[in-house]
Amino acid sequence: MVIESSTSADTTAVDAARQSPAWRRAFALSLPVGIGLLPLGIALGVLVVQQGLNPWWALVFTSLIYAGSLEFIAVGMVAAMTPLPYVALTALLVNFRHVFYALSFPLNKVQNPFARFYSMFALTDEAYAMSVTTDPKALSGRVIVFSQLFLHGYWVGGAILGATAGQWIPDSIVGMDFALTALFVVLSIEAMRAQSGYTVPAAAVTCALVARLIAPEHVLPIAMGGFVTFLIIRYFATSRKAAVDA
Numbered sequence: 001m002v003i004e005s006s007t008s009a010d011t012t013a014v015d016a017a018r019q020s021p022a023w024r025r026a027f028a029l030s031l032p033v034g035i036g037l038l039p040l041g042i043a044l045g046v047l048v049v050q051q052g053l054n055p056w057w058a059l060v061f062t063s064l065i066y067a068g069s070l071e072f073i074a075v076g077m078v079a080a081m082t083p084l085p086y087v088a089l090t091a092l093l094v095n096f097r098h099v100f101y102a103l104s105f106p107l108n109k110v111q112n113p114f115a116r117f118y119s120m121f122a123l124t125d126e127a128y129a130m131s132v133t134t135d136p137k138a139l140s141g142r143v144i145v146f147s148q149l150f151l152h153g154y155w156v157g158g159a160i161l162g163a164t165a166g167q168w169i170p171d172s173i174v175g176m177d178f179a180l181t182a183l184f185v186v187l188s189i190e191a192m193r194a195q196s197g198y199t200v201p202a203a204a205v206t207c208a209l210v211a212r213l214i215a216p217e218h219v220l221p222i223a224m225g226g227f228v229t230f231l232i233i234r235y236f237a238t239s240r241k242a243a244v245d246a
Helices: 002-018 022-050 056-065 069-079 084-094 113-121 125-132 141-166 176-194 199-214 216-245
Strands: none
Touching: 022 056, 022 069, 022 125, 022 141, 056 069, 056 141, 069 084, 084 216, 113 141, 125 141, 199 216
16 A cells, blocks of 8 residues: 555656646756756857957857867867868768767657757757656657757856856966866766677777877867768678577
8 A cells, every 4th residue: 555655646746747837847857967068168168268269259159059079179170260171071070970869869749840940950969868868758849949948058158158257267277178078088988887898989999099090180080980980880780680680
């Protein structure tokens, strides 16, 4: 009887939570991630100013690009007047993983065409992680879009704050461009602990070292291109093995 009562109470609590406004549920889902996005946005804003760009570029990067790691790379590229084809190739390789996100992201729940277009634009690592770790029944189309809006707001707000404060931060303070790299290092370590094998991280390190030896001035596109190729080959090889075993 105690177990049944507890189960009934939990079900009632879940139903009550689902009846709350979509924006409130989205805010609750996005807040833990937003707390981590805010300081990263501040780091991006400070980096924009330290690279000699006008502070309003922080708003441009976060509003129109909104791609996290790519934005940190783009700041340096814009400051160095990098040729557009090289920028386009780098953007393709860095964000190619989003193609795989789209395969399982619940975009079908977003019915409004304009909201769906924004949801595709705002499909970041954080938004995808939030969607796959949340009960699908609790994710309506409005909750998904509101969550992405909140995450975008944290990112833009942090960058504006960083760009504003960066005008008074001495140039002697360095390392802001390493903030996102440090985050992904931590996430990579946690991912390695969660999985049983080390094939994927070993392949990533190998691609980076080979690219460094081949062309030190073009490490990123070569390493990312090689790693993406490895993932595609590994995917088809695994699928074929599973089909044969079945």
